[in-house]
Amino acid sequence: MLDLTPKEHSERTALRINSCKTCQPVGALYCALGVHNCMPYSHGSQGCVAYHRTFLTRHFKEPAIASTSSFTEGACVFGGGANLKQGTKNVFDIYDPDIIAIHTTCLSETIGDDLNSFIMDLDIPEDKLVVHSNTPSYVGSHVDGYFNMMCGFIKYLSKNTGVKNGKTAILPSWSNPGDLREFKRLAALMNVPITMFPDQSGVMDSPMTDHYEIYPKGGTTIPEITGLGDCDSVIGLGEMTVTEPCEQLKKKCRVNYEVLPYPIGVENTDKFIMALSKMNGGNIPYAIEEERGQLIDLMLDSHIWFTGKTCAIYGDPDYVLGLTSLVLEMGMIPKYVLTGTPGAAFVNKTKALFDKYDVGEKCVSKESGDLFDLHQWVKQSPVDLLIGSSYGKQIARAEDIPFVRAGFPVLDRYGHPLSPITCYKGAIRLVEQISNALLDRIDRDVPDEQFDVIM
């Protein structure tokens, strides 16, 4: 497996090998799936959306709907306005969403389609809406596409009516439904009324019912998105992802925000709970304290297997930051930390974490990296554990490293999007998974006389 990867690192400036990111449009599409009765719409060639739907479907094992302008060569020459006009009409006719969320592609961006004016020219049915965001594939990554589409919704819909609605807005970074449900559960336990946007739970984890619904029950509703402008305040979950939409909402509707680290691990979750507690007068129910205490208990009980163990973590910036924070809390050394998404802030934030735990000299962090980099690092000096998306499984096999899947995409396993890796419950799940991975390896490798049935 990956036998052609040499140990020696050579500088690359042009060739991307085994990418650890993908392009903006899929992020925009995923964001739009988190809006109720919304049809995501890709303004570009039809192949884009075919890839994106496939990718999301494989992660969630759920249908991921989206439409497309189906550019042909002619559209490239004359511009995509006609396609958009016809396309949105057909979508409203056939698929009858309440809203169409358009994102651009490298194609429509390269030819310079002006979506603002195109949309002005559309003949949109009454009570229906069209929003858009620009998501050129050659800028940033799928993470940028996700938050750009959030900005698009906010820009088009959110309003400050002057009357506060008493709600707290939660703007989460790219999350699995299991995590989104966890955010909502905790807010409910705290008695904090919220609007969460976007919210793919109930959409990308919908139950088997014998009756397919193109628009499942879940998703943030349009009035809720409009109402974001009347929220008391905003909690952004994921510093690397949702700062921009928070800022957007502040600019447009003057709602104050606090952006927190994505709540993976103890301290990051503490921050989320503390932020929620500002909204409810500081009341933190025992149930939450109990969950937290169970997590700490578990970490103490099992720390003997983690201390000083090295790991490599890769994936999207907020996931990686959260996971890095958790493994540091567990006493592990996040020897290699890598994201494919560009942005120096990632490196600064990981370094701050390394320094906080005094492991700066033992750890490397990289943005705009790829899995070929990671593999070469591992070849040069191995790690005890690999944490990240499915594509790392090649490295895990090649170098015989225990592997815990987390983040996007996890294409080759089932059930994972249903359960959280965030907040205290999610950390319990991760600690269990990580300890299982490490202990399974010990059980595999020790000689018979060291094979323990107790631990």
Add this chain to the structure above:
Amino acid sequence: MLDLTPKEHSERTALRINSCKTCQPVGALYCALGVHNCMPYSHGSQGCVAYHRTFLTRHFKEPAIASTSSFTEGACVFGGGANLKQGTKNVFDIYDPDIIAIHTTCLSETIGDDLNSFIMDLDIPEDKLVVHSNTPSYVGSHVDGYFNMMCGFIKYLSKNTGVKNGKTAILPSWSNPGDLREFKRLAALMNVPITMFPDQSGVMDSPMTDHYEIYPKGGTTIPEITGLGDCDSVIGLGEMTVTEPCEQLKKKCRVNYEVLPYPIGVENTDKFIMALSKMNGGNIPYAIEEERGQLIDLMLDSHIWFTGKTCAIYGDPDYVLGLTSLVLEMGMIPKYVLTGTPGAAFVNKTKALFDKYDVGEKCVSKESGDLFDLHQWVKQSPVDLLIGSSYGKQIARAEDIPFVRAGFPVLDRYGHPLSPITCYKGAIRLVEQISNALLDRIDRDVPDEQFDVIM
């Protein structure tokens, strides 16, 4: 590993090898830990309780308190009455429980100590209680001890005052705290007021707080146990375990009961929900339907990895029955199903399950078996998966079989008691674990060209 185990089966009538059960007292002790402010008390030699506490502590990674009569040779000769008198006095003096729950041991049973009369003679402080059950180690297994202690509490405490309290009693078979919390969560979702007895949640999964409490917050309270006699009805969860306490309660307090299979798997959980729905006028909230639908969805998505795969399941009767039901629902073949606990009903019930799924010819079921039997079966004809307690790990290693831990005891892993394997959520967890185990094995064994990153 286990290199001395021959493939050829030879009939054994006397030698127990690699037991799949242990003795009654530990079950009684675990039951008593599910009562708030209760001190479990072992009437016998102090070694018993040392073993039992160790065993429970290793499974839960939590303190498991219990006291003992600390028999010496003298007590064996003169009877344990004096020890009991002194022992219970000391417990009340030093550890100040509200109640002491005494169980016997093979020692006190062999010498014929009459606990009823001993307890009559005790000088019990005002407002304090002492209950007991007879749990001879040479009859049945730890499962019998568990339900015998339940009977003991009911016999001593439960009362029919003539005024119904509007509650449903839930009497669960031996469960992890994560499962007990799941039962309570579902009843709360259904708006059915319950008393669950016993309830080790909040006791054997208590949080790290910096302050040890010998009696943690959890456990069924004494008034609740007393109130069992005034409950509207009783739902027993676990046909092989809790029929006797249900019957006991009926006899004593004339409360009707329904004993259901232990709710592992879809149909068994359906029965639990249907039983709860009888108590709330048939209202089943969407949240429960959604969880169920998510489980079915997951099972459909992943069935391709399960169909026709064989597995061996061993452990306590209700766990094994539940797991057998689940794997049949998943399309697997429970080729070997074994419990160490005696009782022909186990074999009858497994056979009924085999017949229901038309796999009777491919499956073997055994009660009063041991892991040596199981290992020999596996040697004769292998399985694709092993499901059960930690002790099976030896077989998994010896025969190189994927292994999923479930049931009691799981001594060599962390975190498992915190999360359910019961009800729809628990089944989601199990399906995920089983699919991971099978897929990890495929990923390990396939040649490079068949190593898929998508599934």
Add this chain to the structure above:
Amino acid sequence: MDAKTMVLDKYSARIYKNRKEHIIVMDGNGEIPTIAANARSAPGIITERGCCYAGCKGVVVGPIKDVLTITHGPIGCGFYSWGTRRNQAKASKEGEPVFVQYMFSTDMQEPDIVFGGEKKLRQAIKEAMEIFNPKAIMICSTCPVGLIGDDVQAVATETEKLYGITCIAFSCEGYKGVSQSAGHHIANNGLMKQVIGTKDTPIENPFTVNILGEYNIGGDGFEQIRILNKCGIDVRTSFTGDAAIDDLKAAHMANLNLVMCHRSINYIAEMMEVKYGIPWLKVNFIGLESTCNTLRDIGKFFGDQKLIDRIEAVIAEEMAEVAAEREHYRTRLTGKTAALYVGGSRAHHYQLLLNDFGVKTVLAGYEFAHRDDYEGRDVIPTIKEDADGKNIEHMTVEADPEKYHAYLTPEQLEAVKAEIPLSEYKGMMHGMEEGSLVVDDLNHYETEAFTRILKPDIFFTGVKDKYAIQKDGTMSRQLHSYDYSGPYAGFKGAMKFGHDVVMGLYTPCWGMVSPPWKNRATIEAHIGGGN
């Protein structure tokens, strides 16, 4: 109202007019109706189609195992086509490279779009040479590349000179054509121009063939080669499953081309016949009867009695081996109905395999086929080209004066043609039953609607629609990736397929979809059948 009318009823006039030509109800009178195909999908319609790049890089070029293929463009396209087609590839021998586990992209950034990406492409090739030193590099362009005017062909020529390796650029921008099909065409042209015929490795066995349009998904190609070898037939190369570049280069030395996927590769088959004199035979290794027919046709082509006897022996042996198992599945499947919506040839091939098990196909459609794939090659001269196809180069070749070779004399060839379908394909519609539907470019809405109306027991399709169909209570299996199973080709593959279908239909949880507190739904509870 019949199914077609019911489904079309929802459309606006404009879409109605378009789609009605793509949906055909077979009338069973033996005449093959005309279908609209290879036409653009209307914007806004949720089509399941992919793009030109997907057809070129994803389908044809990607599987070539020892070639380093660089996707020139922003990161997405390279990423999505990484490891997702299940084209199995083994190193030809120890130490030979296998690049299919890797993805390579120029990951174009905004400045590259603004100032041109050639420089970055050149640098990427330099880096690829330094790290991997491959014997060949292929470049596949994505949408922006053509628009900004990067001359990838020039870079390829330069690369060949600079490094002395084979380098081919494919201008397969996603917007070209109307589906993956354009990409197949472009890929085929590239292989024909720059690969096939560039290396004259002689064959060792006169019974040497190429398998065209076999991408070795789930190991199908491995199984076909196993059977052919057992019969005494050598395979020079597949196009392009598990293919090594040197074998592709020497493909013109074979004596017969077997065409599996007519759509994606018939260009090469035709051109090789003209240029190198190699006749092509439409084959089908999917299904027991089909595999037998295919083997017998090959035997007839070579006309060698020993070979023919050997083929019969192999058929007898392999059929005997699967007889009991086939019966087991047939008992469980007879009377079931299926819908098929897949790429270019499977919707046809798998009807025949389903027949082996008594399953009737009620709907079949292609994602990116042309009319000839539905109606047969006879219609080719009548196909009118539209604007979307015009920009895809149509190559013409002529006989190579040096490399042309013919296994059969013209007279022999004519005689054989009377017996076996040489250079001929009758299309999918041929043989489809009265009342069955043929739908081109079946879209999301139509999938949902037809599923509800026709209520097939099984819907074979791709991953994008699979879960929607399944949520609606109909078993669905992926026929692109085989749901991570396979091989499905040949005798043993047919059994694997039978196993998988039975497993899907009989998995017990179908019987548990409706909770007991709801009325039992229409789906019957299927219990048992764990075979």
Add this chain to the structure above:
Amino acid sequence: MDAKTMVLDKYSARIYKNRKEHIIVMDGNGEIPTIAANARSAPGIITERGCCYAGCKGVVVGPIKDVLTITHGPIGCGFYSWGTRRNQAKASKEGEPVFVQYMFSTDMQEPDIVFGGEKKLRQAIKEAMEIFNPKAIMICSTCPVGLIGDDVQAVATETEKLYGITCIAFSCEGYKGVSQSAGHHIANNGLMKQVIGTKDTPIENPFTVNILGEYNIGGDGFEQIRILNKCGIDVRTSFTGDAAIDDLKAAHMANLNLVMCHRSINYIAEMMEVKYGIPWLKVNFIGLESTCNTLRDIGKFFGDQKLIDRIEAVIAEEMAEVAAEREHYRTRLTGKTAALYVGGSRAHHYQLLLNDFGVKTVLAGYEFAHRDDYEGRDVIPTIKEDADGKNIEHMTVEADPEKYHAYLTPEQLEAVKAEIPLSEYKGMMHGMEEGSLVVDDLNHYETEAFTRILKPDIFFTGVKDKYAIQKDGTMSRQLHSYDYSGPYAGFKGAMKFGHDVVMGLYTPCWGMVSPPWKNRATIEAHIGGGN
């Protein structure tokens, strides 16, 4: 109020009187105080002690690797002593049996209790012979066996005759004695009577020793043997970690017995000295200084200059190897305080290892020790036996006329005794600092109370109390099972121990115990230190 008073304050008069004799505050005046030990635990007290069976089967007999040990009794005792002590055992050579992975029990049922269990025991032995054909069987009795009058000794004798193997029965019913200690004694007697001295395999090296009271938990014994072998010293056998029955039988051929766990094995050491002339030396491989002293003492005993030089070279090499690492841990641990509550010898041994790292022991206690383990062997003649001990057989042996052998002449022996502690043990209290506490049979309440009062940084104990201590905010590590780590013996083991202690104290989540919405608790946040 001092700690002792505070803790005793809660007790009733009766318990107060009992427990105050078991709790000693060291006064530092050099005199060794008297402690109550090896006395029954009061009923109701949550003692951490186990029983006679646990001492006999669990500690001493269980680790013998090639012997099939049947627990005769109801299932529990056999089950709980299965695989839970981490006694590592490797097959002596390929094909030699290792039974420690197995558990064997007669799983007595009610009829066996009523009608007697001998028949079932005989049948179990028959089945064991048929399946495993072991060279030796040991029978360990649990509580009911003695009460119902099963004559296990007779069954053992019968078995020896019937099958021609060694068979030893231990009447180690759980209620005998007051703790595991009774079981050690019974096991020792059995080994002395029926095993040691029954096979005269000569030694090949005059510097051949036995290690007594080393059960190879976590591989400690392996590490000791590695070091001894490196010095040129052979180990005939350990008692009983990784022990083979044939080596135990020939243990009397060694020239010196090293005693690790004084409590569990000193019986054998004494008897072997009398019977076979083998002096014994109290050793301690736990701790760097201790290991060095131990090795040097052994050198002195054998008196061979080459050996002594080799020992010094080994010490120098091993100490150099760990120097930097030791310093690393010492920096992090100096000034910390520890409490130790473990079995029979570790509460002493580990104080010395902790000293190596600058950790002070504020409380130490034994679960099943006798006064001599605390106060030193000088007090043995003054120990009054109580009723609970009377029923445990006290064997007396005399010199074996044939097998008695002495490595040293009586004069040499006297001379060496002046230099090294031959047949001598000064006990744990010797050297403990003023103000430190010694607690015998520390119970659950006292553990909790002393932890809160003394606030040690680390509490080394067993699994039953570990999690209660940890929940109270104090780091606790299991010193029976080493928390699944080890080996802790020798130079490298000391480093492993240092590593583990540092890891426990500095694991970051100590700093996260109090949620930010609560006042920060007393525990300091320790961050970093992942070494």
